[in-house]
Amino acid sequence: MLDPATTSYIVLALLAVLLVIGTHIGVALGLAGILGMYLTIGPDAAWAQLAMVPFATTNSFMLAVIPLFILMGSFATQANLTTDLYRTAYAWLGRLPGGLAIATTFASAAFGAASGSTVVNAAVFTRMALPEMTRLGYDKRLSAGCIAASGTLAALIPPSILMVIYAIITEQSIGKIMLAGLVPGLLTAIVFMGGIYVRVKLNPSLAPMPKEVISWGERWKSLYGVWGIGVLFLLVIGGIYAGLFTPTYAGAIGAFGALLIVILKRRLTGKSMLEIIKDTGITSTTIFIIIIGGMLFARFLTYTGVINDLSAYLISLELAPYTYLLCFIVVFLILGMFIESIAIMVMTLPVMYPVLTGVGYDPIWLGIISVKLAEISLCTPPVGLNVYVVRSASPVPLTLENVFSGVMPFVVMDFLVLAVLIFFPQLSLFIPNMMS
Amino acid sequence: QAEFNLRWAHYLPNTPFLEIENSFAEAVEKRTDGKVKITGTYAGGLGGAGEILNLAGRGAVDFATSAAGYYPDRLPVWKASQLPFVFDTPKQAIETFKTLREEFPLFDEEMKGMGIRFLFQQPLGSYYFVGPQAGCDTLEGLAGKKIRAFGSEIPKIISAAGAVAITLTTTEMYEAVQRGVIDYANADVGNIASLKLYEVGKNICGPIMTFSGHMMTISERTWAKLPEEYQKIIMEEADAAQQRYLDWVDDNGKNAIKVINDAGIQITPFNADEMAKWKAATPDLVQAWAEDMAKRGKGEEANKIAARLKELAK
Amino acid sequence: MIQLSRFLEKMALVTVLVGGIGLMLSMGLGVADVVGSYFNHPVPGAYELTESTMVLVVFGGLTYAQIKRKHIRVELLYLRMGPRVQSLMDILADIAALVFFGLLIWQGWNEAAYSIEINEATSGLIRFPLYPARILLVFGSAMFLAQMSVDFIEDIRRLITGEGGREEELISEEIKALMEEGAQRRA
Ligand code: NA
Ligand code: NA
Numbered sequence: 001m002l003d004p005a006t007t008s009y010i011v012l013a014l015l016a017v018l019l020v021i022g023t024h025i026g027v028a029l030g031l032a033g034i035l036g037m038y039l040t041i042g043p044d045a046a047w048a049q050l051a052m053v054p055f056a057t058t059n060s061f062m063l064a065v066i067p068l069f070i071l072m073g074s075f076a077t078q079a080n081l082t083t084d085l086y087r088t089a090y091a092w093l094g095r096l097p098g099g100l101a102i103a104t105t106f107a108s109a110a111f112g113a114a115s116g117s118t119v120v121n122a123a124v125f126t127r128m129a130l131p132e133m134t135r136l137g138y139d140k141r142l143s144a145g146c147i148a149a150s151g152t153l154a155a156l157i158p159p160s161i162l163m164v165i166y167a168i169i170t171e172q173s174i175g176k177i178m179l180a181g182l183v184p185g186l187l188t189a190i191v192f193m194g195g196i197y198v199r200v201k202l203n204p205s206l207a208p209m210p211k212e213v214i215s216w217g218e219r220w221k222s223l224y225g226v227w228g229i230g231v232l233f234l235l236v237i238g239g240i241y242a243g244l245f246t247p248t249y250a251g252a253i254g255a256f257g258a259l260l261i262v263i264l265k266r267r268l269t270g271k272s273m274l275e276i277i278k279d280t281g282i283t284s285t286t287i288f289i290i291i292i293g294g295m296l297f298a299r300f301l302t303y304t305g306v307i308n309d310l311s312a313y314l315i316s317l318e319l320a321p322y323t324y325l326l327c328f329i330v331v332f333l334i335l336g337m338f339i340e341s342i343a344i345m346v347m348t349l350p351v352m353y354p355v356l357t358g359v360g361y362d363p364i365w366l367g368i369i370s371v372k373l374a375e376i377s378l379c380t381p382p383v384g385l386n387v388y389v390v391r392s393a394s395p396v397p398l399t400l401e402n403v404f405s406g407v408m409p410f411v412v413m414d415f416l417v418l419a420v421l422i423f424f425p426q427l428s429l430f431i432p433n434m435m436s
Numbered sequence: 437q438a439e440f441n442l443r444w445a446h447y448l449p450n451t452p453f454l455e456i457e458n459s460f461a462e463a464v465e466k467r468t469d470g471k472v473k474i475t476g477t478y479a480g481g482l483g484g485a486g487e488i489l490n491l492a493g494r495g496a497v498d499f500a501t502s503a504a505g506y507y508p509d510r511l512p513v514w515k516a517s518q519l520p521f522v523f524d525t526p527k528q529a530i531e532t533f534k535t536l537r538e539e540f541p542l543f544d545e546e547m548k549g550m551g552i553r554f555l556f557q558q559p560l561g562s563y564y565f566v567g568p569q570a571g572c573d574t575l576e577g578l579a580g581k582k583i584r585a586f587g588s589e590i591p592k593i594i595s596a597a598g599a600v601a602i603t604l605t606t607t608e609m610y611e612a613v614q615r616g617v618i619d620y621a622n623a624d625v626g627n628i629a630s631l632k633l634y635e636v637g638k639n640i641c642g643p644i645m646t647f648s649g650h651m652m653t654i655s656e657r658t659w660a661k662l663p664e665e666y667q668k669i670i671m672e673e674a675d676a677a678q679q680r681y682l683d684w685v686d687d688n689g690k691n692a693i694k695v696i697n698d699a700g701i702q703i704t705p706f707n708a709d710e711m712a713k714w715k716a717a718t719p720d721l722v723q724a725w726a727e728d729m730a731k732r733g734k735g736e737e738a739n740k741i742a743a744r745l746k747e748l749a750k
Numbered sequence: 751m752i753q754l755s756r757f758l759e760k761m762a763l764v765t766v767l768v769g770g771i772g773l774m775l776s777m778g779l780g781v782a783d784v785v786g787s788y789f790n791h792p793v794p795g796a797y798e799l800t801e802s803t804m805v806l807v808v809f810g811g812l813t814y815a816q817i818k819r820k821h822i823r824v825e826l827l828y829l830r831m832g833p834r835v836q837s838l839m840d841i842l843a844d845i846a847a848l849v850f851f852g853l854l855i856w857q858g859w860n861e862a863a864y865s866i867e868i869n870e871a872t873s874g875l876i877r878f879p880l881y882p883a884r885i886l887l888v889f890g891s892a893m894f895l896a897q898m899s900v901d902f903i904e905d906i907r908r909l910i911t912g913e914g915g916r917e918e919e920l921i922s923e924e925i926k927a928l929m930e931e932g933a934q935r936r937a
């Protein structure tokens with residue numbers, strides 16, 4: 001057997017090559033993980049893990065909320081909830097500098113209350129807002145970047161797939177973490193909107209002003225459009241806190257609620273149902289294949305013990321608590337350049353979580369920090385899931401670089417929010433503390 | 437310098453709850469002068485509860501710790517060790533199965549079929565009901581109440597009490613009681629203390645039932661590779677750990693009860709007459725197990741085990 | 751070849767639809783379980799059926815996602831390459847996927863066969879058989895493998911002809927008009 005260090009180099013090189021030539025990310029991670037286990041532990045381990053992981057990962061009640069949240073998002077879109085939201089946001093914010101981008105961010109944040117998946121958010125608003133912004137002559141980097149970045153808001157604003165995964169790994173309360181994400185999510189949205197305003201104010205050519213004028217009457221009337229999202233939010237979050245169902249059932253209840261709204265609005269046709277089913281199937285399968293590959297890769301890394309050794313070393317140094325936090329952030333972001341967020345959580349948390357809570361950090365707050373780091377990772381090159389989604393869902397021609405360079409200013413703003421969340425833990429914790 | 441670097445996969449996070457198992461690994465290392473080194477990976481890092489015994493059997497890990505309940509068709513014989521309403525104390529559950537294992541080769545054969553070997557078993561503390569309302573000490577109080585269940589057997593006894601079984605994981609319980617999704621949590625006394633269930637349910641009744649917890653196993657492939665002297669050390673330390681566990685479970689139970697009492701909560705014992713009525717209303721779970729084994733073509737030996745089990749548990 | 755790929759597309763559509771219907775079913779079961787529990791009548795088996803359905807959703811959608819080229823990949827370098835290099839990269843990526851899913855099918859099949867042998871089922875009150883889900887995993891992966899083989903041959907053909915990677919979706923007249931309007935506004 002090869003030693004873990006040599007194997008790690010070989011495996012990382014293979015992973016890099018596979019990624020660069022355009023292999024499916026899940027396949028690249030899975031194949032690299034299997035080769036790694038084959039070389040370090042032996043064929044028995046590699047084959048046994050390959051036999052277990054794909055089935056165990058998909059045949060899971062906890063992870064079933066992922067396709068159900070996606071389904072909920074598809075129904076909400078079909079019910080025109082997103083379009084209505086977007087109209088409302090546009091009516092109120094459209095006359096600001098960069099108004100359409102600001103409205104998109106606002107609408108994406110609000111839709112985050114109904115969608116648990118950053119990927120769903122990014123895909124929905126790429127199809128809906130990108131053509132509008134293109135028509136108005138918006139800089140395509142600004143418009144694509146804003147959609148990719150504000151799509152990640154779905155991870156902090158409950159419900160959220162990433163929070164479910166954090167809660168499962170760390171055995172924390174799903175409900176508490178979801179509540180804790182509300183303020184940080186809104187804060188991020190506000191910072192994004194402010195950032196767009198300032199950038200367009202400084203450089204008006206990024207976003208030409210629309211000619212249409214919106215009357216106050218139309219504005220008030222547009223507010224009617226948000227009832228659907230409001231109802232869904234109350235149903236899902238309210239239902240959990242009223243004790244009507246456990247958070248693991250939030251996906252089924254939310255999807256069903258969204259379906260009822262579609263039927264109520266008389267927008268359910270056979271054709272649209274077919275599209276929703278296809279879309280949900282495709283999005284779920286692409287996400288799960290990455291989770292399966294990421295899990296195999298994570299098992300390989302766990303076998304090598306590199307993260308374990310690293311953290312044992314860090315603990316032995318008896319550093320100040322914030323140094324550990326800094327290490328966690330750096331490790332997360334480096335992995336976040338290459339690996340999908342869910343897999344990073346699976347790899348780092350079993351090791352770093354006990355260390356960080358051991359030095360006194362709050363587990364719920366740590367969940368919010370982890371989700372924030374995951375949001376950043378979703379946008380950083382070379383592997384940035386949300387950027388890919390915008391690129392692949394775009395009806396307007398875009399290159400991956402367009403989106404990556406467009407999203408960078410938002411990543412900078414994300415770091416600003418991260419710093420605020422670190423220095424003011426109460427922003428995350430006061431709501432869950434109030435509720436218990 | 438280690439001669440054997442062995443990997444141990446555990447399905448639970450590394451908490452003081454795993455003290456005895458960790459001390460087993462340390463003792464093996466120490467007695468082999470570090471020639472056998474055991475590295476633990478906890479919280480399902482190398483595989484979830486339903487994966488790791490398979491992984492050990494196939495040689496992907498060397499030691500594995502999980503419960504028989506996660507392998508209903510791979511370890512059906514061992515499932516008998518997790519039947520409720522059979523034993524009075526955790527100690528009795530462990531000792532009964534120690535005897536059964538010695539008398540009936542079926543237990544070891546079943547593990548061998550999976551490619552693993554039994555080392556020792558964790559005794560779970562007794563189970564109690566925890567909820568905001570009083571009355572969990574009688575059948576009348578339980579009637580129509582929603583009570584947390586798990587696995588295949590617990591729902592049967594809850595239904596027999598006229599209550600409604602709601603399947604929930606351990607981590608979901610606290611919130612479920614707090615928000616009123618269920619009327620009573622159902623947990624072993626150690627978990628009631630560590631999950632702070634007494635915060636959301638001031639009424640605790642029991643003990644209701646007790647049975648064995650998870651098992652420490654070693655991969656047969658690993659076992660075959662080890663020289664006899666190390667095998668001997670591992671078996672001796674496994675027996676010692678089993679013994680320590682029996683002492684530990686009483687202390688752990690007492691400590692947990694102290695934590696609960698210190699929070700100002702007294703445990704209401706389940707009414708003895710009511711318990712007798714409840715057990716009478718419950719189908720014979722040992723018999724049901726033997727019937728299930730008969731379907732698997734092992735009825736004859738299972739009947740013998742069932743008879744002996746009832747005799748030992750008396 | 752063309753017949754095979756048409757057949758695959760039909761099958762892929764069927765499995766993605768069956769998965770979607772399964773997902774709706776588990777949504778309905780979840781709602782029924784929540785409502786039923788509220789009135790003291792939880793739905794037995796809701797939990798187990800949902801789990802198996804997820805296997806159907808994921809492995810049923812696999813091939814359709816591939817046909818629509820929706821699986822997520824890095825294209826940073828790919829898009830800058832000439833047509834023949836693109837095809838070469840595609841071929842290598844195809845091989846990687848063929849190897850991975852080939853191994854996955856091999857191991858998945860062993861598990862499925864063993865599951866049938868021991869009549870594997872879930873441990874809840876209702877004993878829900880697990881082998882259908884395990885077979886679905888193998889079946890979905892096998893369909894994906896067949897699709898990847900078709901793609902592999904197509905990519906070799908493209909390497910020979912120098913056509914380059916798969917074409918981007920054509921821009922519709924609508925989008926073209928939209929982009930022109932934007933360009934005018936900017937100017
Ligand atoms: Na969300
Ligand atoms: Na990234």
